[in-house]
Amino acid sequence: MNKTLRFGGLRLKENRFSANAWIEKTHLPRRVYIPLLQHSGKPAKICVQKDQLVEEGQLIGSADGNLSCPVHASVSGRVISIASVSDHSIVTIETGGSVKNWYAKKTPLEQLAPKDMIERIRAAGVVRLNGESVSEASNLEKATGSKIQTLILSCFQTEPYLASVYRMSLEKCEEVLEALNVYRKMLSVQNAVLVFSELDLELIALYTEKAKGLNNITILPIHAKYPQDEVSLLVQTAAGKEIPLDKNPWDIGCYAIDVETLMAGMEAVLYQKPLIERIVSFTGDGLNKAVNLKVRIGTSISYLIEEYGLPAQKKLLAAGGPMRGEEITDRNKPITKYINSVIFLSPSKKYVVSNDPCIRCGSCVELCPVRIDVPLLSRLCELGRLDEAVGNGLSTCVECGLCAYDCPSRIPIVGFIKRAKKLINSEN
Numbered sequence: 001m002n003k004t005l006r007f008g009g010l011r012l013k014e015n016r017f018s019a020n021a022w023i024e025k026t027h028l029p030r031r032v033y034i035p036l037l038q039h040s041g042k043p044a045k046i047c048v049q050k051d052q053l054v055e056e057g058q059l060i061g062s063a064d065g066n067l068s069c070p071v072h073a074s075v076s077g078r079v080i081s082i083a084s085v086s087d088h089s090i091v092t093i094e095t096g097g098s099v100k101n102w103y104a105k106k107t108p109l110e111q112l113a114p115k116d117m118i119e120r121i122r123a124a125g126v127v128r129l130n131g132e133s134v135s136e137a138s139n140l141e142k143a144t145g146s147k148i149q150t151l152i153l154s155c156f157q158t159e160p161y162l163a164s165v166y167r168m169s170l171e172k173c174e175e176v177l178e179a180l181n182v183y184r185k186m187l188s189v190q191n192a193v194l195v196f197s198e199l200d201l202e203l204i205a206l207y208t209e210k211a212k213g214l215n216n217i218t219i220l221p222i223h224a225k226y227p228q229d230e231v232s233l234l235v236q237t238a239a240g241k242e243i244p245l246d247k248n249p250w251d252i253g254c255y256a257i258d259v260e261t262l263m264a265g266m267e268a269v270l271y272q273k274p275l276i277e278r279i280v281s282f283t284g285d286g287l288n289k290a291v292n293l294k295v296r297i298g299t300s301i302s303y304l305i306e307e308y309g310l311p312a313q314k315k316l317l318a319a320g321g322p323m324r325g326e327e328i329t330d331r332n333k334p335i336t337k338y339i340n341s342v343i344f345l346s347p348s349k350k351y352v353v354s355n356d357p358c359i360r361c362g363s364c365v366e367l368c369p370v371r372i373d374v375p376l377l378s379r380l381c382e383l384g385r386l387d388e389a390v391g392n393g394l395s396t397c398v399e400c401g402l403c404a405y406d407c408p409s410r411i412p413i414v415g416f417i418k419r420a421k422k423l424i425n426s427e428n
Helices: 114-121 134-142 164-171 173-189 203-212 233-237 259-271 303-308 363-367 374-383 386-391 412-428
Strands: 023-025 033-036 059-062 077-085 088-095 150-154 190-196 215-222 254-258 278-284 291-296 314-321 340-347
Touching: 023 164, 077 374, 114 134, 114 173, 114 259, 134 173, 134 303, 150 173, 150 233, 150 259, 164 173, 164 203, 164 259, 164 278, 173 190, 173 203, 173 254, 173 259, 190 233, 203 215, 203 314, 233 254, 254 259, 259 278, 278 303, 291 303, 303 314, 363 374, 374 412, 386 412
Parallel strands: 023 291, 150 190, 150 254, 190 215, 278 340
Antiparallel strands: 033 088, 077 088, 278 291, 314 340
C-alpha cells in the first residue's frame, strides 16, 4: 500500500470538475485592483502616483522588510486610484498599452549563481502559491544556510475542487523538470522526490517516463488524504522525518515546495518575470463548464463571472478552497497571489457556527494530523490564555479545518486558533 498520513487526515470527495479542462488565458480585464498586501509581513510601500502610466511588470509597491514582498503592475495602463483599505493600499489600473512577451529572452542557468537566483525571485515578488503567501526568497535564504539533502515537490492537492496543480503538472511536464533543475542548483541539492496522489495515474505514468535517464529523481505515489500537501506533513510522508517544534524543513535537510511556486520561481530566475498572474480553478456545483484560468493579479471575481457564467441556481461563493478558503460576499474582490480558486458551493454545504458546548466525542483529536489536544487548545484560545495555548501546540496547528468540519457542536475551533495566532503576532 502507498504511503499516507501517520495520524488523522481524511479522504475528502475530490469534486475536481475542472480536472479535464486545459488551462486557458483570460482576456485582459478593463481594470485591475491590486492590493499591496498579498503576503505575510508588512504591506508593500506604494511607489506610484495617481494618473501615472505604468508598464506591465513595473514595480508599484516596494517590499518593507524581509518578510514583505514587492508588488507589480499586472497590466500596462494608467493608475486611476490609490485607495486605503484597513492597513494597506489598493492600486487600481485602467488597462491600456503594450502586452509584454516575458519569454523572449532567457538567461542560461549556468550563468547564474545561487545568490543571484534568489535575488531574482525576491525582486519578482514570488510567494508560496499554495495559500501560505510566505516570501519564497525568504525561505530560500534560510534554506541555503542549511545542508539540504532532499528537494520535495508536491504535485497534488488534497482540498476538494482544486485542479490547478494537476493541470499545470500535466500540461507543463518539461517545464516542471526544468524548474526542478533550477531549484536543485539554487539549493545545491541532488536528490529530488516528486510526490503524486495514487489516483493521478496519467501524471505518474508521464513523469515516470520523462524522468528516465535523469539522476536522483524519485517518483512517489501516495495514498493522499487531506491535508497531506501541507509542508510539514509532506516532509513526513516523503522523507520519513518529523519537523521538530519551532523548526523548519530545512533544519532537517529538506526543502518542500508545490509545483505552482516552483514554476513561478523558475520564471523569475530564467526570464525575470514578476508574479503578475496565476492559475485559478473556476469551478463548483451547478456550473455549465468548470475551467482552469491563467488570470492577471487584480482581476475582479465579477469579471470572471461575466466571462464564464454563473450556476442556474443560487450558490455560495468561496475563494481559496472549501476547507481553508473564505466565503465571498463582495464579487468585486480581486484575485490575489494567494487565491487559487473561485468555487460555487451548494448552500447546504455552508458551515454554520453554533458554538454549542463540547461533548467530548474525540472526533477532532482523531482527525488531527499533527496530534494536538484540540479541545484543550480551542478552549485556551477562546479564553485568550495565549501562553498556555503556545505550550499546547498552537504553532503546530496547520489550520486544516478538519476539527471544525467534523465537530457536532459546530464550535469555530479554527477561528479561535487563528485569532490567537494573530494576537501573538501583533504582540511580537
